Amino acid sequence: MLRSLTILVAAALVGAALGLSVSLLKPQPVQADIPSCSDQYNVVAWMKDGGNPHLGERVINPGMYTYGGSPVCAHLSTLDVFDDAQNQVEVGWVIEGAQSAIPCLQATDDIPHIFAAYEVAGSQQCKPANGSLTSGQYDGYRVDDAAANGCWKFYHNSDQVYGGTTGICIPQQRGDILTNGERHGNNTPGADSAAAIFDGLQYYSTAGWDGWNSTELACDLVNGYDLAIDSLTKNRVYQVSVTDPNDCPDFPH
Amino acid sequence: MVSRLWSRTALVRASVVMLVAALAAAGSYHARLASSKRPPAVKPPNLFVGQGGVSAPGSDPFLDGQKVSLDVAAKAAPYHIYTLPSTSSASGGVPTVWLQEAKLDDGQAYVAVQLQYPSGFILDERSAVPGASAATTASNLASTNLGQQIKLSDGTPAYFIEQASDWTKANPASITTTLGGVTVEVIAHSTQSDLAAAADSLA
Numbered sequence: 001m002l003r004s005l006t007i008l009v010a011a012a013l014v015g016a017a018l019g020l021s022v023s024l025l026k027p028q029p030v031q032a033d034i035p036s037c038s039d040q041y042n043v044v045a046w047m048k049d050g051g052n053p054h055l056g057e058r059v060i061n062p063g064m065y066t067y068g069g070s071p072v073c074a075h076l077s078t079l080d081v082f083d084d085a086q087n088q089v090e091v092g093w094v095i096e097g098a099q100s101a102i103p104c105l106q107a108t109d110d111i112p113h114i115f116a117a118y119e120v121a122g123s124q125q126c127k128p129a130n131g132s133l134t135s136g137q138y139d140g141y142r143v144d145d146a147a148a149n150g151c152w153k154f155y156h157n158s159d160q161v162y163g164g165t166t167g168i169c170i171p172q173q174r175g176d177i178l179t180n181g182e183r184h185g186n187n188t189p190g191a192d193s194a195a196a197i198f199d200g201l202q203y204y205s206t207a208g209w210d211g212w213n214s215t216e217l218a219c220d221l222v223n224g225y226d227l228a229i230d231s232l233t234k235n236r237v238y239q240v241s242v243t244d245p246n247d248c249p250d251f252p253h
Numbered sequence: 254m255v256s257r258l259w260s261r262t263a264l265v266r267a268s269v270v271m272l273v274a275a276l277a278a279a280g281s282y283h284a285r286l287a288s289s290k291r292p293p294a295v296k297p298p299n300l301f302v303g304q305g306g307v308s309a310p311g312s313d314p315f316l317d318g319q320k321v322s323l324d325v326a327a328k329a330a331p332y333h334i335y336t337l338p339s340t341s342s343a344s345g346g347v348p349t350v351w352l353q354e355a356k357l358d359d360g361q362a363y364v365a366v367q368l369q370y371p372s373g374f375i376l377d378e379r380s381a382v383p384g385a386s387a388a389t390t391a392s393n394l395a396s397t398n399l400g401q402q403i404k405l406s407d408g409t410p411a412y413f414i415e416q417a418s419d420w421t422k423a424n425p426a427s428i429t430t431t432l433g434g435v436t437v438e439v440i441a442h443s444t445q446s447d448l449a450a451a452a453d454s455l456a
Contacts, residue, residue, distance in 0.1 A: 038421075051317035052355040053363055084353070084365060085314040086377055086440060104420040121377065121427030121438040123399045123419045150382050150393065169393035171429060171436045173382060174357065176316045205358035218316060 036185065037073035037099050041222040043181045043194055043237040044080075045229070047203060047212045053174035056144025056204035057081060058155070064092065065197035068135030070110045071097035073185030077196035077237075078117075079141050080180050081152075083172035090117040090126075091143045091154040091162075092180070093133055097192065100184070102126065116143075116154035116162035120170045129154065129161035138197075144204050148173055177203050178218060181225065181237030189224030189241075196237040199230075219248040314367045314377075315353040323368075326352045330364045332380060332435045335455040337370060343441070343451035345372030374451060377438040381431045387411065390431040403445075405430065406453045413449075416442055428452045 047057075057079050064077055078092030093112045100108045104126040107113050112133040117126035133139065142155035151167030153160055162168070181196030201212040211233045220227060228236045313320070327334050329352055337344040348368040355363045368376040381390065391402045391410040400414035409430055416426035428439045428448045432455065439452045 046316060048317070050355065051353065053357070055358070082316060083379075084318075084367060084377065085312075086375075086438065102420070118397065120394065120397050120399055121414060121425070121429055121440050123414045123424040123427065124421055125397060125399055125419060148382075150385075151396070164396075166396060169396045171377075171379065171381075171390070171394075171438065173379075174363070207358060 037097070038184065039187065040182060040184050041187045041194060042219060043196075043222050043225055043227050044178050044217075044219040045215055045227055045235050046082075046176055046178045046218040047201070048214050048216050049203075051176070053083070054081070054177055054203045054205055055146065055148055055174055056142065056152075057177035058140065058142035058144070058202050058204070058209065059179075059198050059200050060140040060142075060202065061200045062138035063140040063157075063200055064138065065199070066093055066112050066133045066135050066137050066139060067095070067193065067195055068110075068112070069095060069193055071095055071183070071185075071192035072099055073097045073183065073192050074100050074102055075184075075193050075195075076180070076182040077198075078180045078182070079143055079198075080178040081143055081145075081172075081175040082178050083175040086119065086122045087170060087172040088119045088175065089143050089152045089154075089168070089170070089172070090180075091115070091129075091141050091156075093139075097184075102184075114156045114161055116168075118152065118168050118170060127162055129156065131156045131159060131161055138199065140200075145173060146204070148206070177212075179235055181222070183222065183225075187221075187223050191224070193239070194222045194225040194237055195239060197234075198236070199234040201233045201235070217247065221248055311349055311369065313351055314369075315351060315365065317355075318351045318353045318367075321350050321352045323348070323350050326350050326366050329354055330366055330378075331362060332364075332378075333433060334366055334368075334378060335376060335432065335435065335437050336368065337374065337376065337451055338454050338456060341451065341454050343372055343374045343443075343447065343454070344370050345374075346370065348376075373441055374443075375425075375438075375440040376455075377440060378435055381434050381436040385431055385436070387431045390429065390436055394429060400427075403428070403449075405449065411452065413445055415445065 074096050076094045078090050080090045082088045095112050096107050105128050114129040114131045116129050140157045145152050150173045151169040153163035153167045179198045181194040183192040183194040202209045215229045215235050217227045225237050226240045228238055348370045351367045353365040357363050365379040388410045391412045394412035403411050403413045411428050411430035414427045425440050425442045426448050439448050
C-alpha cells in the first residue's frame with residue numbers, strides 16, 4: 001500500500017510539474033502591459049541604399065492600397081522619412097477605430113483618413129488632411145523637402161494636403177525612407193490589422209525621382225503580420241498564420 | 254520593459270529545468286523547447302503615432318548607426334561636436350556616442366551624431382541647413398506649432414518645446430538652436446530651466 005501511495009504521490013508531483021512547465025513554456029503575449037490603444041506595432045521596410053539619406057519619397061502608379069475594416073484601435077499605412085528616433089516626417093492613411101488613442105486626428109470612425117505627421121526632438125504632431133479615401137483603391141502619397149532646406153510638404157496624389165506654402169520646417173533636411181504597416185492595441189494574432197501594400201515606391205534626390213533600388217526589412221514587431229518584398233519598388237505587409245517571434249535587429253527604440 | 258522580459262526569461266529557464274527533469278523518460282522535451290518562443294528584446298519603435306519620447310539609453314537612434322568614441326565621432330564630423338561639461342548635473346558622466354555616416358546625393362558627407370548622457374540628457378547634432386543661423390532655425394521651427402521661440406542667456410535664439418506637451422503627453426522637453434553651422438537639439442525629460450542651463454553650457 002505504501003508503495004502504491006508513493007507512486008500516486010510521485011505521479012501527482014510529476015503531473016503538477018508538467019502542468020506548470022507547459023504553462024510557462026506557452027508562447028507569452030509580447031506585451032506584458034495590459035493592451036491599450038496607445039500600444040503600437042510596426043512592420044517597417046526601408047530602402048537601405050548604403051544608409052544614405054534622401055530628400056523625400058513617394059508611392060505612385062498605382063500607389064498605396066487603402067484597406068477597410070473596423071478596427072478596435074487604429075490601423076495605419078504610411079510613408080516615413082526617418083532621420084533618427086527623434087526627428088521624422090510621415091504621410092499616409094489611418095482608420096482610427098472606435099477606441100482610438102490618437103487625439104490629434106480626432107476621427108474615431110471606420111473611415112480611412114489621410115493624415116500628415118512629424119516629430120521634432122521627440123515631440124510629435126499629427127494632423128488630419130483634406131481629401132477622402134475609399135477602401136479598395138490605390139492612391140499616390142508623397143512627402144519631400146524639395147528645396148533641401150528642412151521644410152517638408154505632404155501630398156495625396158497631386159494635391160498638397162499639409163505644410164502650406166513654406167512647409168513644416170524641422171532640423172531634418174533628409175532621411176532614410178521607409179514604408180510602415182502599423183496597428184495599435186492588442187498584438188496577438190487576430191487583433192487589428194497591420195496590412196499594407198506599397199506599389200510604385202520612389203525616392204527623391206537632387207537628380208529627381210527614381211525607383212527604390214533596394215528594399216529590406218528594418219523592423220517587424222507585429223505578431224501575425226510579416227513583410228513580403230514583391231519587387232524593388234513593391235512591398236506588402238500581409239497576414240500570416242504563425243506567431244512571429246519579432247525581428248527588430250536594427251530599428252531604434 | 255527589458256528587465257521585466259529578462260525576468261520572464263529566467264522563469265522560462267527555470268521551467269525548462271523542471272520540464273527536463275519531469276520529461277526525461279518521455280524524451281519529448283527537445284520538441285517542446287524548439288517550439289517555445291523567445292520574448293523580444295526590444296521595445297516597440299518610436300515610429301510616429303506611438304509612445305513619444307527619446308531613444309532608450311544605449312540604443313542606436315539611427316537605422317544604421319555605430320556606437321563610437323567621442324574622438325572617432327569628432328574625426329568623422331565635418332563640424333564641431335558640442336558636449337556638456339562633465340561636471341554639470343545634466344551630464345552625469347561619459348556619454349554614449351552614436352554616429353551615422355552617409356553620403357548625400359551630391360556626394361557630400363552626411364554625418365549625424367547623438368550623445369546619450371547617463372543623466373538622461375541627449376544632444377542630437379547634425380549639419381545645419383547651409384547658411385542657416387540660430388534665428389532662422391528658431392523661426393523655421395515655429396512652423397511646427399510644437400513650442401515657442403526663446404533666447405539663451407547670451408541672446409542666442411532657440412526653440413523650446415515643453416515636456417508632456419504634445420498629443421502623446423509623453424514627449425521630452427527640448428531646446429534646438431544652431432551654433433556655428435551645427436544644429437543641436439538638447440533633449441531631456443526635464444524643465445525649461447534645466448534645459449536652458451544645459452544649452453548655455455554647451456562647449
